Amino acid sequence: MSFRVKDEAGTSTVFLSGEIDLERSPAARKTLLDTLARKQALVVDLRDVSYIDSSGIASLVEAYQKARTSNLAFTLAEVGPPVMRVLSLARLDRVFPIRVGG
Amino acid sequence: MSAAPKSRTPKPRARRAAEDHLDLVAELIEAFAGSEDLDATLAAALVRIAEALDADAAGLFLLDGDYGDPEAKLVCRACFGPIDVTGLELTATIGIPGRALQHNRTERVADTLRDPDFLAPATIGIDYDIRSMICAPLSHRDERYGVVEILNPQPEGRLFTARDAELLGLLATAAAIAIRNARLTAALLAQNRLRQELEMAAEVQRNLLPPTPEADAPVQGLNRPARGVSGDFYDVLRLADGRIAFALADVSGKGLNAALIMVKTATLFRSIGRRVHEPGLLLSRIEAELCETMAFGMFVTMVIGVYDPATHRVRLANAGHLPALKRNADGSFEEFPATDPPLGIQGRLENDRYRETAFSIEGGCLYLYTDGASEARDGDGVMIGADGIKALIQRHAGSPPGTRLTAIADALGDDVRDDLTLLVIEDSEAAAERVQPRGRRRGVADLVAQTIPAEAGQLKVVRRLVEAASREAGASVEWAQDLVLAVDEACQNIIRHGYGTAARAGAKLGEKIEFSIRRAPDGLEVELVDYAPKVAPEDCKGRALDDVKPGGLGTHLMHALTDLVQFRAPPKGAGNRLVLTKKLGLGRRDNKTDNDDKGSSDA
Numbered sequence: 209m210s211f212r213v214k215d216e217a218g219t220s221t222v223f224l225s226g227e228i229d230l231e232r233s234p235a236a237r238k239t240l241l242d243t244l245a246r247k248q249a250l251v252v253d254l255r256d257v258s259y260i261d262s263s264g265i266a267s268l269v270e271a272y273q274k275a276r277t278s279n280l281a282f283t284l285a286e287v288g289p290p291v292m293r294v295l296s297l298a299r300l301d302r303v304f305p306i307r308v309g310g
Numbered sequence: 311m312s313a314a315p316k317s318r319t320p321k322p323r324a325r326r327a328a329e330d331h332l333d334l335v336a337e338l339i340e341a342f343a344g345s346e347d348l349d350a351t352l353a354a355a356l357v358r359i360a361e362a363l364d365a366d367a368a369g370l371f372l373l374d375g376d377y378g379d380p381e382a383k384l385v386c387r388a389c390f391g392p393i394d395v396t397g398l399e400l401t402a403t404i405g406i407p408g409r410a411l412q413h414n415r416t417e418r419v420a421d422t423l424r425d426p427d428f429l430a431p432a433t434i435g436i437d438y439d440i441r442s443m444i445c446a447p448l449s450h451r452d453e454r455y456g457v458v459e460i461l462n463p464q465p466e467g468r469l470f471t472a473r474d475a476e477l478l479g480l481l482a483t484a485a486a487i488a489i490r491n492a493r494l495t496a497a498l499l500a501q502n503r504l505r506q507e508l509e510m511a512a513e514v515q516r517n518l519l520p521p522t523p524e525a526d527a528p529v530q531g532l533n534r535p536a537r538g539v540s541g542d543f544y545d546v547l548r549l550a551d552g553r554i555a556f557a558l559a560d561v562s563g564k565g566l567n568a569a570l571i572m573v574k575t576a577t578l579f580r581s582i583g584r585r586v587h588e589p590g591l592l593l594s595r596i597e598a599e600l601c602e603t604m605a606f607g608m609f610v611t612m613v614i615g616v617y618d619p620a621t622h623r624v625r626l627a628n629a630g631h632l633p634a635l636k637r638n639a640d641g642s643f644e645e646f647p648a649t650d651p652p653l654g655i656q657g658r659l660e661n662d663r664y665r666e667t668a669f670s671i672e673g674g675c676l677y678l679y680t681d682g683a684s685e686a687r688d689g690d691g692v693m694i695g696a697d698g699i700k701a702l703i704q705r706h707a708g709s710p711p712g713t714r715l716t717a718i719a720d721a722l723g724d725d726v727r728d729d730l731t732l733l734v735i736e737d738s739e740a741a742a743e744r745v746q747p748r749g750r751r752r753g754v755a756d757l758v759a760q761t762i763p764a765e766a767g768q769l770k771v772v773r774r775l776v777e778a779a780s781r782e783a784g785a786s787v788e789w790a791q792d793l794v795l796a797v798d799e800a801c802q803n804i805i806r807h808g809y810g811t812a813a814r815a816g817a818k819l820g821e822k823i824e825f826s827i828r829r830a831p832d833g834l835e836v837e838l839v840d841y842a843p844k845v846a847p848e849d850c851k852g853r854a855l856d857d858v859k860p861g862g863l864g865t866h867l868m869h870a871l872t873d874l875v876q877f878r879a880p881p882k883g884a885g886n887r888l889v890l891t892k893k894l895g896l897g898r899r900d901n902k903t904d905n906d907d908k909g910s911s912d913a
Binding site: 227261262265293 | 770773799802863866870871
């Protein structure tokens with residue numbers, strides 16, 4: 209199961225969806241890293257993510273670090289309450305550039 | 311039948327005497343056999359004998375003391391004739407009656423003037439001058455009960471014949487057998503009465519013991535008296551706040567004295583224990599009461615404890631008793647010996663409390679026993695001691711507590727020389743483990759109990775179960791989400807770090823997680839049992855939060871999202887047992903976040 213990716217001029221958007229847990233975060237990680245290989249700004253749209261755990265967060269962190277070393281913009285978009293909750297518990301809500309959904 | 315020809319009356323002559331007075335012999339033997347009041351029967355028989363033998367007077371004397379003892383007396387229990395000598399005491403070794411008794415044979419004195427042993431009644435102040443007399447022993451084989459005598463007065467009384475002597479000897483023998491039977495019956499009656507009284511006392515004692523609960527009830531006791539009554543006791547009181555007070559005691563000595571002290575101690579525990587719930591103080595109060603009436607040299611060893619099922623903790627005070635035995639979940643034992651002397655010796659002040667120890671029995675059992683158990687002997691006659699008891703406990707650990715105690719008591723054998731009393735308190739955790747080990751258990755409080763393969767694909771199953779259980783417990787959506795994430799993270803740790811590390815090292819483990827959810831006081835408790843190598847507790851601390859790197863975050867989330875993360879003693883054969891507890895307090899979630907804000911630096 210893969211995630212939808214939308215490419216626009218200068219920006220790629222990855223739409224993560226469903227439950228990003230230990231089973232599915234490897235796929236999420238691969239999608240994020242593969243998309244970054246296009247050397248475009250990356251937006252991770254989280255509106256359809258109903259659940260994320262530490263392994264999913266780890267995938268986001270890894271992609272963010274990779275984007276920074278590549279000087280690519282990295283933004284979390286449409287962050288809903290379940291994801292926001294975990295980000296704040298992990299003290300990452302002020303690390304990631306976040307575009308709050310709504 | 312051995313022929314032992316003694317100086318007894320030869321049979322043919324006795325038979326002739328009997329034939330002469332056949333009616334009388336038959337009548338008296340019948341009267342003796344059917345007698346319910348022996349004294350009255352003997353008195354009536356004496357009159358019939360005196361009449362039949364044409365005697366002026368007759369007396370029946372019973373022996374008081376040992377016949378060879380110069381102090382022994384022959385006491386007149388019945389008499390016939392002109393003077394009433396009932397109650398008269400003769401020295402049992404002198405005179406004609408003394409001779410009959412000592413020689414165990416019938417003595418006839420045809421003419422008293424010619425017998426040097428004869429002592430005239432006048433010498434003991436009785437105004438009766440004897441011319442002729444016969445004195446026959448009341449004896450059965452060598453057992454002597456007294457004598458019977460017939461008398462004729464001076465100067466014209468008939469001289470008794472040898473035939474008269476034979477008849478009296480015969481009747482005396484019948485009377486002696488009647489006396490013997492009566493005494494045996496009386497002894498038997500007394501014995502029966504004593505046994506009945508002991509049975510009643512034992513019944514009273516049994517009623518002081520708590521009723522036997524179901525075999526799987528967590529607190530069980532067993533009492534097997536060595537005799538009818540017991541010097542041991544145990545009791546269990548359920549307190550209003552859910553705690554359970556228990557006691558076990560052993561009174562020094564055996565028999566009725568010990569039983570009475572036991573009844574008093576039991577009554578004191580039950581009455582004072584209703585108000586005083588601190589074991590050390592309770593012991594002092596009982597001691598103060600006991601000392602008032604305790605017989606010199608008696609004492610009571612006693613253990614009192616209070617068990618709280620909610621916290622799994624026990625408070626215990628031990629006054630001179632054998633050590634309490636705690637069996638842990640892993641099968642190891644701990645002993646809690648006496649810290650103070652027994653009750654009834656010192657007479658302490660009322661508020662001078664006995665020392666207490668407090669400890670957890672989580673996942674384990676606490677055993678109390680009396681020396682009837684530890685001093686039981688094995689096949690070689692060696693006392694089994696505490697080690698023997700531990701071995702028995704170990705052997706029957708899988709049975710429900712009630713069945714277990716019975717099995718242990720049975721194994722101690724019928725040859726119990728002392729009262730045997732056992733008490734067990736089984737922690738609810740141990741009960742659940744015993745009922746359904748390996749995580750498949752489903753106790754009353756379990757909302758979920760299931761074994762899952764340790765695979766990433768199973769986590770969504772776990773999450774659904776936690777969510778459903780949270781809803782069932784009345785939690786909010788947010789509360790449920792927090793617990794779901796915490797449990798998910800705990801499972802991930804097991805899969806990735808527990809089994810994962812071992813698998814990379816080449817170990818093949820049964821990769822499964824035994825997963826259960828149950829209600830805890832004010833919340834839920836989620837338990838995860840795995841078979842991976844043991845985790846060192848320091849590896850499970852949360853990471854420093856400014857350390858922004860993947861990994862370690864899971865453990866932090868577990869701590870942040872629950873109230874308690876605890877590694878407990880795993881079931882036998884398992885690697886780890888992790889228990890997450892989350893309380894259902896209002897505003898818990900916000901508080902938790904606030905707490906997390908404190909002391910952590912912004913990145």
